[in-house]
Amino acid sequence: MIYFLMGVGLTIIFGMMNFVNFAHGVFYALGAFICYQVIQVTGSYWIGLILTPILIGAVAYILEKILITKLYRVDHAVQILITIGLMLIIREGILIIWGTVPKPVATPSILQGVIFLGDFVYPKYRLFIIAISAGIGLGVWYLLERTRFGITIRAGSENPKMVSLLGVDTDRLFALTFVFGVALAGIAGALLAPIRGADAFSGDEALGIAFVVVVIGGMGSFSGALLGGLIVGLVQSFTAILWPEGTKVMIYSVMALIILLRPNGLFGKA
Amino acid sequence: MLTKTPLFVHFLAAFAIAAVLPMLLPSYVLATEILLFGLAVIGCNLLLGYTGLLSFGQALFFGSGSYFAGLMSIHLNLGIVPTLLITMALGALIAILVGVFAIRRAGIYFIMLTLAFAQLGYYIAFLAEPITGGEDGLLDIQRPALSIPFVAKFEFDSDFSFYALTGAIFIVVFVLMQRLVKSPLGTVLTAIKQNEARAEAIGYNVKLYKIVVFAFSGSVTALAGALYAFMLKFAPLSNIDLETSSQILFMTILGGLGSIYGSVLGSAVFLVASDFFAELWPRWMILLGLLLIFVMLYMPGGVSKSLEDLFAKISAAKDQRGKKP
Numbered sequence: 001m002i003y004f005l006m007g008v009g010l011t012i013i014f015g016m017m018n019f020v021n022f023a024h025g026v027f028y029a030l031g032a033f034i035c036y037q038v039i040q041v042t043g044s045y046w047i048g049l050i051l052t053p054i055l056i057g058a059v060a061y062i063l064e065k066i067l068i069t070k071l072y073r074v075d076h077a078v079q080i081l082i083t084i085g086l087m088l089i090i091r092e093g094i095l096i097i098w099g100t101v102p103k104p105v106a107t108p109s110i111l112q113g114v115i116f117l118g119d120f121v122y123p124k125y126r127l128f129i130i131a132i133s134a135g136i137g138l139g140v141w142y143l144l145e146r147t148r149f150g151i152t153i154r155a156g157s158e159n160p161k162m163v164s165l166l167g168v169d170t171d172r173l174f175a176l177t178f179v180f181g182v183a184l185a186g187i188a189g190a191l192l193a194p195i196r197g198a199d200a201f202s203g204d205e206a207l208g209i210a211f212v213v214v215v216i217g218g219m220g221s222f223s224g225a226l227l228g229g230l231i232v233g234l235v236q237s238f239t240a241i242l243w244p245e246g247t248k249v250m251i252y253s254v255m256a257l258i259i260l261l262r263p264n265g266l267f268g269k270a
Numbered sequence: 271m272l273t274k275t276p277l278f279v280h281f282l283a284a285f286a287i288a289a290v291l292p293m294l295l296p297s298y299v300l301a302t303e304i305l306l307f308g309l310a311v312i313g314c315n316l317l318l319g320y321t322g323l324l325s326f327g328q329a330l331f332f333g334s335g336s337y338f339a340g341l342m343s344i345h346l347n348l349g350i351v352p353t354l355l356i357t358m359a360l361g362a363l364i365a366i367l368v369g370v371f372a373i374r375r376a377g378i379y380f381i382m383l384t385l386a387f388a389q390l391g392y393y394i395a396f397l398a399e400p401i402t403g404g405e406d407g408l409l410d411i412q413r414p415a416l417s418i419p420f421v422a423k424f425e426f427d428s429d430f431s432f433y434a435l436t437g438a439i440f441i442v443v444f445v446l447m448q449r450l451v452k453s454p455l456g457t458v459l460t461a462i463k464q465n466e467a468r469a470e471a472i473g474y475n476v477k478l479y480k481i482v483v484f485a486f487s488g489s490v491t492a493l494a495g496a497l498y499a500f501m502l503k504f505a506p507l508s509n510i511d512l513e514t515s516s517q518i519l520f521m522t523i524l525g526g527l528g529s530i531y532g533s534v535l536g537s538a539v540f541l542v543a544s545d546f547f548a549e550l551w552p553r554w555m556i557l558l559g560l561l562l563i564f565v566m567l568y569m570p571g572g573v574s575k576s577l578e579d580l581f582a583k584i585s586a587a588k589d590q591r592g593k594k595p
Contacts (some may be wrong), residue, residue, distance in 0.1 A: 076378055077324045084516050085562030094554040173568050204512055208389050215382045248393040252386050259383060
């Protein structure tokens with residue numbers, strides 16, 4: 001599920017704004033660090049989890065205003081390289097503020113330990129992640145498919161000029177979409193922090209996985225991101241049992257295979 | 271671009287670049303790096319600048335080049351020429367494999383596929399620890415010697431002699447690439463870049479051409495990777511990672527698309543800047559990130575294009591002044 005959460009932000013940003021965000025992974029890492037910092041200050045994981053998307057969203061909003069907004073009409077190659085520049089800046093910023101040693105984040109006490117589901121032993125915290133991700137997924141789906149905001153976003157992705165002529169402030173719409181997608185990456189980082197810790201270099205891996213999820217599912221497709229996340233998760237779990245070191249190799253191989261069979265991804269539009 | 275410059279002019283230019291570089295730079299090592307990354311950038315430019323294919327997986331060719339060459343030097347001891355030629359052939363082979371799959375898709379999916387293949391290569395290199403050294407990289411690589419039977423044997427142990435070797439290879443490849451992009455093949459590639467549907471309609475087998483250009487790009491990039499491994503006497507895992515891919519891509523765009531000279535310029539500007547930043551501050555990557563954003567926003571044609579514009583402006587200003595009495 002966590003893979004879905006990483007992928008969905010990327011896919012929303014790409015699908016709605018036709019914008020390739022290579023800094024997506026570093027926002028995930030930044031989310032983990034912000035969560036760590038909030039916990040240091042307030043002592044509560046829950047406040048950390050709630051504040052992280054808000055703070056990450058604020059960072060994303062500022063970046064959108066000063067930089068990203070200039071990039072909607074340029075080539076994908078330029079978008080990619082500029083967001084890589086952004087990624088470098090944020091990553092080095094993290095290293096300056098928090099140092100090079102990854103920071104551990106404690107699992108909240110209420111979620112420590114395991115739950116017995118029949119014969120299976122499952123850590124409570126992982127179940128919590130699944131529940132939260134499912135909740136967020138439902139929320140995102142509702143927002144995109146059932147609200148006025150969602151309708152305008154989807155319309156804006158089809159034809160920004162027309163939507164703007166109809167009196168919708170597309171600049172604001174795009175800014176909100178970007179903030180929203182990045183905040184989702186931040187939540188993913190905060191949720192995984194108790195398992196993986198906060199590591200400045202985890203962004204590259206997260207980015208790779210997010211792209212696999214999105215490409216498997218089809219760029220810009222919400223249900224595709226969900227399915228892609230599930231597939232990556234399943235591949236990961238199965239290889240973890242059979243060939244623990246080979247999970248990454250398998251994930252990328254599965255992606256290559258799916259692209260060969262279904263060139264647009266499972267739910268992608270051409 | 272369409273002017274026909276005789277090849278020997280390019281030869282002289284390449285020779286001049288290789289001869290002058292070390293005089294301008296503090297060390298032979300930096301000069302060596304510039305030339306060999308220049309080769310990698312030429313490889314990337316063949317795809318992006320001439321054919322319009324944005325490959326985000328150049329590190330796959332670069333990294334596997336350094337592993338192949340390193341492994342051959344350790345286990346086979348063939349001498350420099352066969353080692354590099356075999357590396358180039360293997361690089362081309364990998365590139366053809368990637369190309370066959372990746373060109374099935376266009377646009378963003380193409381980029382993602384090249385990225386995915388590079389990541390796949392990274393994790394394979396990471397896993398194959400007994401062969402590649404895994405995370406530690408491949409250690410104890412020796413620079414093979416060039417031996418011409420009964421005549422002489424050249425060793426490349428000193429920084430200078432290795433620079434001379436890199437320079438000689440650079441000149442050869444530089445001239446060959448100039449020849450390639452001006453050849454009928456190069457013209458077809460440009461046609462594909464400008465209008466793929468039309469090139470296809472005229473009857474060119476666009477897919478085949480794309481695979482061919484992948485092969486060229488892969489072999490040149492692998493050659494650069496091999497030289498890099500020999501320069502360091504070590505093949506780090508990072509040669510095959512995402513960052514190397516993006517650096518090569520950045521140098522390519524920095525130098526200017528569709529220009530072999532620009533490729534060398536891009537590599538030079540990037541490496542000199544990194545070298546300079548690295549001495550200023552341990553967190554120099556921030557400055558690199560800023561440079562990247564600045565260049566992308568304000569110099570979309572790359573440094574060589576901006577220089578051309580600047581010269582054009584200066585000469586226009588001169589003309590204006592000349593007209594005034």
